Amino acid sequence: MNFLARIRLVAIAVMLFAIAVIAPAVAQKLGPDGAPDPTASVTSERSLLKQMPRAEGRIDIPDTKAGVLIQPAGRSWDYFHEVLLHWSGAIVLLGTIVLLGVAYLIIGKIRIAAGRSGRKVLRFKAFERFSHWLTAASFVVLGLTGLNVTFGKRLLLPVIGPDAFSSVSQWAKYIHNFTSAAFVVGLVLITVIFFKDNLLEKVDIDWVKQGGGFIKSKHAPAGRFNLGEKLVYWLSLAAGVAVSVSGVLLLFPFYGTDIADMQLAQIVHAVVAILFIALILAHIYIGTLGIEGAFEAMGTGEVDLNWAKEHHDLWIARQLASKEGQREPSTTAAE
């Protein structure tokens, strides 16, 4: 919603970081003998908070975060979390769904123009599919449990009541915490496996010029992955790294981080996660409703030859070429 407020919040977060590094520069007044004079500069909260984002001091218990006396940023974080995040999150997610709906209505399902050939081509090996689905499944779990912690109290709590909702959320928290490991594993696998095929190529420019396959009259050329898929790959990688890193920080609170770091980590985690979900919604749409024959690639691993020719002509050409040169065929006849 309020874009300016959001900018301001990010600015505050950045400032918090910056100032945390700079040693507190409190003016010192010394007596004539060089000894400190306690009445010379009695510190008031207001003057202190003007100089620094938070009032901090010495405390002798081992809990170092207890040394932060007052951090007004907590209120800002509250505002971010309860207002900005809720509204913008809702808008982004619902907006994405609406957009996809509109796309479906306008474009509809993109059929295999030549019809199914009946010949199947292996597009994703079992391990590739396993990696994808590991990531996908954990993503869904993380997404749902994550959304619960943000929106649950608005959506689910009124329905099932506080006790049940607490139980659900408690489980959700533990599931979220533990599933994160699976997600990170999946993310690493995907990154490695598909890295080479997602490097940008010249053909990607043509693909854009030709309307990315959405314009029925034009043929968009593509390798194993088209630019759209590559974007999903790279954005997912970036978002995945962001949520993973911020998530690990959140999972180990105050291990080498302070309150400002933790708030920032949570902001990054939440914002990126929302955008990530939106991205994945689009990804899911294209992979299922959007394009006929696409789901099979990750479902069974095999796609129809004609589908491959239409969507990944360069790839299938390479596949067929290499197959001819090989003893073992990588495509099999259907029936």
Add this chain to the structure above:
Amino acid sequence: MLIKRSERHRSRGRLAGLQADKSSGSLDRRIFLKRAGVTTGALAVLGNLRLGGIRKAEAGPPPPAGAEVITRKNVCTHCSVGCSVIALVANGVWIGQEPDYDSPINRGSHCCKGAAVRDDVLSQRRLRYPVKLVNGKWTRISWETAIDEIGDKLLQIREKSGPDSVYWLGSAKFTNEAAYLNRKFAAFWGTNNSDHQARICHSTTVTGVANTWGYGAMTNSYNDIRNSKTIMLMGGNPAEAHPVSLQHILEGQELNRANLIVIDPRMTRTAAHATEYVRVRPGTHIATIYGMLWHIFENGWEDKEYLRQRVYGVDEIRKQVAKWTPQEVERVTGLPEAQVKHIAEVFAKEKPATLIWAMGQTQFATGTANVRASCILLLATGNVGHAGDGANIFRGHTNVQGATDLGLDVTTLPLYYGLAEGGWRHWCGVWEVDYEWMKSRFPNKTLMETPGIPSTRWFDATLLPKDQVSQPDNVQAMFIMGHGVNTITRMPEAKRGIEKLELLVVCDPYPTAWSVLSDRKDGIYLLPACTSFEMDGSRTASNRSLQWGEKIVEPVFESKNDYDTMYLLARKLGFADRMFKNIKVENNAVSAEDILREINRGGWSTGYCGQSPERLKAHMKNQAKFDLVTMRAPKDDPEVGGDYYGLPWPCWGTPEFRHPGSGILYNTGLPVKDGGGTFRARFGVERIVKRKVMENGQEVEKDEHHNLLAEGSYSAGSEIKDGYPEFTLGVLKKVGWDKDLTPQELEIIQRISSTNPDAVSWSTDLSGGIQRVAIEHGCSPYGNGKARMIAWNLPDPIPVYREPIYTPRPDLVADYPTLPDARQFRVPNIGFTVQKTAVDRGIAKQFPLILTSGRLVEYEGGGEETRSNKWLAELKQDMYVEINPADAVERGIKDGGWVWVTGPESSSKARVKALVTERVGKGVAWMPYHFAGWYEGTDLRAKYPKGFDPIVLGESVNTLTTYGYDPATGMQEPKATLCQIKAA
């Protein structure tokens, strides 16, 4: 143990009313749940995951259902302020504490220790049963076996080496009754080797102050500081050591817009609230005071009329002060002229001004002289004997004042009666034992009248060759009741001392560092003592008020109270019948009240005669009636009418005389019967000084007679309107007041001295008649004298500035050396040699940092008790050294990092954490003294009896502290030594 606090339901106050009625609008969880209450159903079954872990309640509130909750009142045991503790007890378990708003001393407040005393009793780390060390293993034994074995060993040592080879080290945590009993015990055993923490705390104050104006105690009270216009703290950090006193200090400062001047090497928590903070070098007290006096005399700011009427010897002080020009003061202390002049002017002009001190003045080889210098400053400015001024000496332990008063000291009998025959005869009269029998307990009359060995030197008396210890044999057994080993300097020597002993008995609620410091494999007995919360008895706060503490719960586990332990041992040693002749003992349980009554019967000299247990209990019951500032109850109250709270001594005459106690000492503004007084004529009426004068061109020696009686100053309502000597029957006869004595009183006086009844004085008259008559005529029983600026019986009659033994300024030693070597208290004091050797060897170069030590708010004394208290131990989990950032940077030391601190004696070293802070100036390091259980980098936890180790252990600062003893008292010097620090 889960228990319920149902009793508390009954009393629902205003707040409760508000809380109960919250049906409308507000969100209470009950309503909230109801409102939200759509089906919880199946999903709720998932609920209540115990993953979250809710804590288990321990033995705390609320009480078991139906149990009666009893309220009991005792006094906090952790410092001398004397805060009342209200305990809630259910089924014999202490379940909670409540603030005691009625107490005029603390008005409900506590520091962290007072607010946590419940765990002193509940602590699982308490020693539960007697144990002895056998082949390096702690073995459980019964009390009977313990007393038998210990008694046999003691008797064997006595047989072989004489009674002086057993050292009775008592405690400032004793009740008055236990302190008295402990001193009496040593007397009946036949030795003066009986001491307690006052030695290392305020022995120099007692000696210095008493030698100035009569009594060695705080002249006013914590509450009275509310009247001050200038509050100067030199050598004290009450914000940490006496936190509740700050309530009076800060409120007083706020209400009067008073000056609060803190002079300290450390920017302490107290200094944080000061209007002026002056950073000094440790050990330069006298130079600072003389620097102030220089400006005072120079500008005529002294109180000339006061000096004329009430002070002796100012002229000689003027001569001494004249040497302390601003330049010299700056050379020695580093304080600039303007600052010294400013604080001197404020102190002299903005009256009433009080001087507050604690260990920052006393714990020096010049401790007595330091304290005397402070008294001289107060006298010069006329700041003694009025509301709002005085020497407000903050004592350390709960009852260090009382234990000192009751003679737990190597130089006196109870209540400052000397060791001379007269003192012994007085107490033998009170105890109703034959003087000759008492004499027979000692090796000879000389040793009976010779001060014993101070607690600071016990290990020297153990380790030195026999011929260097002026008693039949070395100390071979230590019997310790409530005293740490780690609060005494030179611990490496103490360790060797313990190893050389034949027997070590520690009677304490905790095993203490005594049990682990040495490499002994046997010969240590630990007897579980209970805390003062588990026994009845009175305690004297710093302001001389006595407060009666009632037993909150029975002693826990197998612990016993001090009275009963001493009784059992006396019985074993064969003098219980004589010792407890007038003290009721039922089923081996000793009556505390009876002990106090015996104290009352003999405590004339210090006015401990009027505080009967009945009166003290009435005070505790009627606390609310006492005024916050004057501490006095309204005159018309039937029980405590006109009394000062706690009957601060001197409380003259018999309890029936109903003297109100003395809120402020030497206050001539009030009649003696209302708590007024004069300076005590303690040092004779005349001083004869031999002086060389020129007569007819020839030098001849002439006697000068100096009158020591007050001139034209007297307490309100006094019938003698001038100075007068102390009262004896003879003096009463001279002024014709002897007729006022009752026949019974006269008869008792006659009985005390049938040969020379005229010599029977106010302090030896067991009838109290002489006191009564003197007071009824408006006079102080002890006379009306002048305070002495010159104490000619002390090593330095006029305070002389002397560098600490280990000084960072060897260049000043030539001008200000310590006193020559001498023998004191049965042992040699070779301070001069040590200082000279240190200078010659360039110790200050190898150990360039000044090391000084002090107190933390969370811990107390040796710290065993407080470090075993789970609520306190959490707050300070590591021993540390404070070091200035500049010194830290030079040494590559980081805040929180480990460092080695090394000391100049015994190759001592300690591994502690660094606290890099500007609290200390450059060149100064500071360490708290409450830690023990580590020794030179080794954790000794495994050596404690299993399960009874304190929660927090750490190095002791006294591993590093060094030689240095005050010649007048044997006080140690832990406040100024040298050290080096390097990153570990």
Add this chain to the structure above:
Amino acid sequence: MKFLCDADRCIDCNACVTACKNENEVPWGINRRRVVTINDGKPGERSVSMACMHCTDAPCAAVCPVTCIFSTEDGVVLHSKDLCIGCGYCFYACPFGAPQYPRVGNFGSRGKMDKCTYCAGGGGPEPSGSAEEFEKYGSNRFGDGKLPLCAEMCSTKSLLAGDGEIIAQIYKERVLKRGYGSGAWGWKTAYHEDVVV
């Protein structure tokens, strides 16, 4: 109900800390109240005792994903340990570092939040003053018409507790009398108001 720490009186004696531990049997490692010293050892050093300030419009309550934190009519902020899931959000939102968590299980995983209850117990459904309530939340002095023990036992009467207007008035009078005051620490953040003298 509010807290006000007069920093010009606070001497870092920690009485409030142990009084809280004692009254509520708070376990080792959980610090419902603490004292922080600003500018330690330097000019202007001030110590401030801090716990839950029982904020007006409490941010912890706002961010709680299971809405287990609530304000009573008296302005005391309480929470339900039955509902708390230990997510830690309240700590991020709290301007005063009040929420505490027992460390349980793996990682830095938190147990149910614990914090100052203003010595007012849990606010139900456990009966007021019951052992069940004590076990979860600690003492219920409030129900007996008493104030939090930390404030009651404060050594220098620095920590004030009670009705906001009354304690603000006490503080104002103090400041006027003595001529200085470093302010009501945390009030602006907690209550959107300041004690202006």
